[in-house]
Amino acid sequence: MxxxxxxxxxxxxxxxxxxxxxxxxxxxxxxxxxxxxxxxxxxxxxxxxxxxxxxxxxxxxxxxxxxxxxxxxxxxxxxxxxxxxxxxxxxxxxxxxxxxxxxxxxxPGVPAFAAAAAALGTELTIPGIAQTIILTRTAMKSSSMPERENLDTLGKSGATLAIHLSVRNIPQIERDLTPHYGADCPVVVAYRVGWPDQMFIRGTLANIRQKVREAKITRTALILVGPAIGAQNFEDSRLYDADFSHILRIGSKGEVDKAKEQEV
Missing domain, CATH: 3.40.1010.10 (Tetrapyrrole methylase, N-terminal domain)
Incomplete structure (x- = not known):
């Protein structure tokens, strides 16, 4: 059994x-x-x-x-x-x-942040912009948060944040993250991802609170914050660069760089 x-x-x-x-x-x-x-x-x-x-x-x-x-x-x-x-x-x-x-x-199962990114048609780790995703939440009725994991501390990383169970705490999210990401930082509130009534509210730290209020969303939502969301102006990764050699492919410039090979 x-x-x-x-x-x-x-x-x-x-x-x-x-x-x-x-x-x-x-x-x-x-x-x-x-x-x-x-x-x-x-x-x-x-x-x-x-x-x-x-x-x-x-x-x-x-x-x-x-x-x-x-x-x-x-x-x-x-x-x-x-x-x-x-x-x-x-x-x-x-x-x-x-x-x-x-x-x-x-x-294991498909986590909400991955399903949200898929539905949005975006990648959460963008070269030169963000290579880290932090999964977190804010303190609500269920349980408190360790002080070292507060949004002000996590926001200093500049990483893509996937904030769970916190749609009622958007004022706090705006207050804590704006000093680190800027008021124009992209935000997406993903409501009931994967369900027939799923909804995505796009905005910035400056206006997402009002947009969520107008949509009357109070639960079952994931909040994605960070400059990687929907980013367009970034450099291509080295992985598929024609000049880049690794253990599975010789680039146009010749032999595999042993140091780079170890990174792949």
């Missing part, structure tokens, strides 16, 4: 991994985060399976269902949205299972 923590992806049922879908299709117990996981995904569970929405349940109740399944020798598909490694409240479940000596495995 194994509990499988499955990342269902951002919303579109066909963005779940093949591995995750096959596990849902065979597990006799399916526990899913109903507010964020599409019904079409859990509809793939066997007809005789126990399928339960955990949104109204607390941690002890969820773990108890896993314990009962363990006693029966029944595998559990524990289905979370996005990828289980990011803001999924998965670690606390794993800790409980370790104490109970119940085996578990993790099946």
């Amino acid at each position: 194994t509990v499988y923590f499955i990342g269902a992806g951002p919303g579109a049922p066909d963005l779940i991994t093949v591995r995750g879908l096959k596990l849902i299709q065979r597990c006799p117990v399916c526990l899913f985060a109903g507010s964020l996981v599409p019904e079409a995904i859990v509809a793939e569970a066997p007809k005789e399976a126990i399928v339960k929405d955990t949104a109204p349940m607390h941690l002890d109740e969820i773990i108890e269902d896993m314990r009962i399944a363990h006693e029966k020798g029944e595998d559990v598909a524990r289905v979370h949205s996005g990828d289980p490694s990011i803001y999924g409240a998965v670690a606390e479940q794993m800790r409980r299972l370790q104490v109970l000596k119940i085996p578990y495995e993790v099946v």
Whole structure:
């Protein structure tokens, strides 16, 4: 018996991994985060399976269902949205299972920031502009943030920021990041990425607050901030430069540069 923590992806049922879908299709117990996981995904569970929405349940109740399944020798598909490694409240479940000596495995899923970039048709790491992506959030009701991870500190990096669970904190985001990125820095608020009603609000640190207010978005949104978003004026990367040689290709200027070869 194994509990499988499955990342269902951002919303579109066909963005779940093949591995995750096959596990849902065979597990006799399916526990899913109903507010964020599409019904079409859990509809793939066997007809005789126990399928339960955990949104109204607390941690002890969820773990108890896993314990009962363990006693029966029944595998559990524990289905979370996005990828289980990011803001999924998965670690606390794993800790409980370790104490109970119940085996578990993790099946990765498509994270919201990646799905948002794909839908926007953009790359979040642009040569000469930003080569780092920081996944973060701001303090809300659920839990506080470590002081060393405040936006003012992270903003000094100039990296592309993917800010989760924070659409109600846009005034703070504007206040903390404007000194580092400038008021005209591009911002995209991605609402319910991958769902039929997905919406993208484009703006800048100076005007995104008003645009989000007008759209009446108060939850289920990811905020992307940084000059890499939609950038057009940048140099091509060296990877496909005709003059650039690496272990798999000899450039037009001749032999492979050993130092550069090691970088590839």
